[in-house]
Amino acid sequence: MFHCYYKGEILPVSECRIPANDLGLFRGYGVFDYFRTYQKKPFQWDWYWKRFENSSEKLNLKIPIEKNDAREVVDRLIGLSPEDECAIRFILTGGTTINGTDAEDPTLIVFSEKIAEVSESTYQKGIKIESREYLRDMAEAKSTDYKFLLTIRPELAKNGSYDVLYHQNGEISELSRSNIFLVKDNVLITPSRNILKGITRRKVLEFAKEKYKIEERPVLFEELKNAEEVFTTSSTKKVLSITQIDNLIIGNGKPGPISQSLLSDFNAFTLSY
């Protein structure tokens, strides 16, 4: 069974209970971060910790643990994982409130979890997604706010859509939990603003800049029409081809060569991590 850390203790996730009047639940006041292991080591730990610090700062939350101690917790949770590899989720909230808005100490919970792997056949086929006019609130912080996604999930499932692409005022931003890239004339184009800057996005940009021109900038919804390839990046999706957006078929409707090559590079990197 998977374990978690709460108030200095490690316990099974199913036994971890928190006060009902935690501001994370009461007021949606929380940030998190999420990463996975490769070879039982937390992948890109320094980058993830830094991003967790950034998100916390943006929401004015103080992390109640030092980085080294947090790493020790992570290693203990990994050691207890029932599976070879696992995911780790930090959740930091405003803490337990007595009056509905104020709290003295923040709440930190560190979960270990089963990794939601993307199947081999999904990589081979690519995914169909749909678009929605929406902008994630405080998008540059990894807040716990996914109420819009959870609200529309049954509809996405009904439509056979794997995920949703957000856009507003003609500009695209990100998928519900991952970044987006377009390929056009050997150039990789990815939105620069109104997004949570993913760690996989960052890693892929590192690989890609050796081979392709990169444009990090505002990206219009319209540009999708002429994209030769579109793909999304995240810890669990790695580099996953998007072959259809609403009724628009991307390229020939199959994963393109650049997406596939970047997935190979990424996989090779994780294997030797």
Place this chain on the structure above:
Amino acid sequence: MFHCYYKGEILPVSECRIPANDLGLFRGYGVFDYFRTYQKKPFQWDWYWKRFENSSEKLNLKIPIEKNDAREVVDRLIGLSPEDECAIRFILTGGTTINGTDAEDPTLIVFSEKIAEVSESTYQKGIKIESREYLRDMAEAKSTDYKFLLTIRPELAKNGSYDVLYHQNGEISELSRSNIFLVKDNVLITPSRNILKGITRRKVLEFAKEKYKIEERPVLFEELKNAEEVFTTSSTKKVLSITQIDNLIIGNGKPGPISQSLLSDFNAFTLSY
């Protein structure tokens, strides 16, 4: 001590603990509603229940209790209240998740709470607030999302601001947890969109329409400059004068006659409720 209801049981709030992987905390996926008692009776119960139903529907959450049974829970909590009058808060979340996004049954918690009364001297002086460019996400549902408010609260306190007024693209919407009205030439003007429609707002509109012309419509930030009075309405604030917004003094800087008269009407109504 105040009590709450969770999973069919009534227990002290301080003893109520929920699974840490509840989607209300994990994913900020929740709605709530909040009302108070007068003469130990839940004020405007039918209106509040209807609004709770609306919010739940907008976030695609199913309320796991019938209205009559919910009322029975409310009455039991009121009976156990250590104070003559109390507030009741319903929180409904997506439920406990095993994979981070899906859950089988929603979570309902009903809290009884101490009422945060506004002091007599605050009513007499009116309040100073400040404005921020912000639009509450899914504003027409009473979601649990107050992360922006909680993030800026320390700054509001530092500035001596009682609350915050949200505006976007030149249009005002609402305060952090209450509605706004302007008075100009004996006309009451209040925003019609991008707001959570308050129950007190609705009641005040009922009183006011007997005496004044009402305009429910988009309201520009600029209009504040010429307003003779500005006030805010909510369950706990009732009708509370706003005498300063940022550096703008409203009228002569004191609560105006129409705000005061509407407060009297409202108080009279609650006394005989």
